[in-house]
Amino acid sequence: MGQADQATAIGTGAHSAAPVLEVVGISKSFGPIHALTDVSLTVNPGEVIGLVGDNGAGKSTLVNIIAGALRPSSGRLRMAGREVRFASALEARMAGIETVYQDLALALDLPIWANIFLGRERVRPGFLGRFGLLDKRGMRRRAEEELGRTAIRVGSVRTPCRALSGGQRQAVAVSRGLIWGSRLLLMDEPTAALGVAQQAKVGELIASVRARGIPVILVSHNMPQVHALCDRIVVLFRGRKVADRAARTMTIEDIVALITGALTTTAGEPA
Amino acid sequence: MSPPFERSEAPGAAGRPEAEAFAAAPPTRHLVAFLSRASTLWTLLILLALVILFGIASPGFFSRANWLATSQFAVEYLLLGLGETFVIITGGIDLSVGAILGFSGMVGALVMRALITVHAGTTAEIAAGIAAALATGSFVGWFNGQAITRLQLTPFVVTLGMLSMCTGGIYLLNDGENIGSIPDFVGTLGSYAIGGWLPVTVLVTALACVGSAILLSETRFGLRTYAIGSNPLGAARAGIAVENHLVKVYTLSGFLSAVAGLMVMARFASASVQAGANDELDAITAVVIGGASLFGGRGTILGTVIGSFVITVMVTGLILMGVQPFWQQVAVGAILIFAVAIDQLRNRLIDAA
Numbered sequence: 252m253g254q255a256d257q258a259t260a261i262g263t264g265a266h267s268a269a270p271v272l273e274v275v276g277i278s279k280s281f282g283p284i285h286a287l288t289d290v291s292l293t294v295n296p297g298e299v300i301g302l303v304g305d306n307g308a309g310k311s312t313l314v315n316i317i318a319g320a321l322r323p324s325s326g327r328l329r330m331a332g333r334e335v336r337f338a339s340a341l342e343a344r345m346a347g348i349e350t351v352y353q354d355l356a357l358a359l360d361l362p363i364w365a366n367i368f369l370g371r372e373r374v375r376p377g378f379l380g381r382f383g384l385l386d387k388r389g390m391r392r393r394a395e396e397e398l399g400r401t402a403i404r405v406g407s408v409r410t411p412c413r414a415l416s417g418g419q420r421q422a423v424a425v426s427r428g429l430i431w432g433s434r435l436l437l438m439d440e441p442t443a444a445l446g447v448a449q450q451a452k453v454g455e456l457i458a459s460v461r462a463r464g465i466p467v468i469l470v471s472h473n474m475p476q477v478h479a480l481c482d483r484i485v486v487l488f489r490g491r492k493v494a495d496r497a498a499r500t501m502t503i504e505d506i507v508a509l510i511t512g513a514l515t516t517t518a519g520e521p522a
Numbered sequence: 523m524s525p526p527f528e529r530s531e532a533p534g535a536a537g538r539p540e541a542e543a544f545a546a547a548p549p550t551r552h553l554v555a556f557l558s559r560a561s562t563l564w565t566l567l568i569l570l571a572l573v574i575l576f577g578i579a580s581p582g583f584f585s586r587a588n589w590l591a592t593s594q595f596a597v598e599y600l601l602l603g604l605g606e607t608f609v610i611i612t613g614g615i616d617l618s619v620g621a622i623l624g625f626s627g628m629v630g631a632l633v634m635r636a637l638i639t640v641h642a643g644t645t646a647e648i649a650a651g652i653a654a655a656l657a658t659g660s661f662v663g664w665f666n667g668q669a670i671t672r673l674q675l676t677p678f679v680v681t682l683g684m685l686s687m688c689t690g691g692i693y694l695l696n697d698g699e700n701i702g703s704i705p706d707f708v709g710t711l712g713s714y715a716i717g718g719w720l721p722v723t724v725l726v727t728a729l730a731c732v733g734s735a736i737l738l739s740e741t742r743f744g745l746r747t748y749a750i751g752s753n754p755l756g757a758a759r760a761g762i763a764v765e766n767h768l769v770k771v772y773t774l775s776g777f778l779s780a781v782a783g784l785m786v787m788a789r790f791a792s793a794s795v796q797a798g799a800n801d802e803l804d805a806i807t808a809v810v811i812g813g814a815s816l817f818g819g820r821g822t823i824l825g826t827v828i829g830s831f832v833i834t835v836m837v838t839g840l841i842l843m844g845v846q847p848f849w850q851q852v853a854v855g856a857i858l859i860f861a862v863a864i865d866q867l868r869n870r871l872i873d874a875a
Contacts, residue, residue: 384736
């Protein structure tokens, strides 16, 4: 199936369901600096959205607001039609917004299963659980199950993460988010530190997340990758959204022109 | 691809060797796994070699007397090493364990002496002394943790300061005099060996080892201890209250130091102003020999137990062989440097894998 066909198929399905996330007229100022001005964005189930822009265009600010790490100066966030306010990144996570950071935030000395359950460890039922005794077997089994649903093979879940490749580490970080039934995945520069082969692996990983109907917002500087992986591309320029279009309607040159401000159209139908 | 993005792509990471290493990682996974486990193995081999060597060199080595001496001697390093293991796994260090040992032992002895009516003492007086010692050690450890997390000071500085304060405190508490007038029963218990082979202090220490091993490898607390040492920011992002956890770890180290203080007091039936002096170096050495990384994230209780025995077997072995006692310190120091060198070599191999 071609990229365009896939995007169409998923787009068609998306219209029947409520948007997972709506960003409505978000602005954010840091003192006199307007980092974001009136940005709106709709995220539908199973969509991969590429969020691009030059350094300082407001990508990080927008992602941090969605992830709960920053509070907007004005504007609203809605999830499945209901307004949400996040006081912290933890609250956003509880609401189902999982962020995979560029550095992945993995404890490299710990095995895969421990990283997936870190902070939300399962304890044994009853008396032993009250002393915090871990249900290792249950966590290993569940971790294997979850990793089996990603496109990347990691081998035994007892392997320390230090021994994993870049793509495999991404798979662990993503599984950590998805195992809790997350509804939206934010990925910040997932391939920045990776070689070409591993970048392709991450592409497969993102496709497998989309196949489960979970939308992904992908922040990346890698234009060919954004263009190939994303259904829709949102371009920020100096804190404003200057484009929000289906990836197949744009060339890489178009995207670059929008990012650099050479092309200043807000035209383009919503995807 | 267009030129503007080649510049901004993969900032700072593109050309770094580890980026290539990621791609090459899978075939070397076994090497990494092996290196992670190898430390415990080679320490065990060194311990066995020492035992065989001393067994041949000095006829008295495999005697009951030497077992009792060695095992009771190991109690001090083991108990301090247990807490130190948790601390070092978080990436910190606790230099105050020896001083806390002496200080809390002195507090416990003072309380017992103050309450004593008949020299034999009663259970209540002994219990009050034990409670006072444990509370003192835990409080000092808690204070270490608070200073490290609240004031954002390095563990090295805080615990070095605490080492000095507690050492001064030991002398201030009783005008620099030892306290020998503690209930007789404490001393009796401290020198009693069950069945002639298992000293009570060794039994208590063994239980503490088992408890610590379970805590570290089987519980949420232990898992989070590793996670914090491995990646503090990642642990915080995973929702772990890193600072609270660190306070608990230093409190545990203080508590176990106080247990060590009680064991030493019981064994010698007195609280000495010299108790615990310089012990922190042996405790840290034991933990590092046991395979813990001073950079955090790695270490086991089993390793620390083996490491403690390497030190104690060497000390008692050298004594039996009639070697000048000062050589023991030289040997322990050499082992420390050797163990850290091995740790760093291993880290480099793992990173290059």
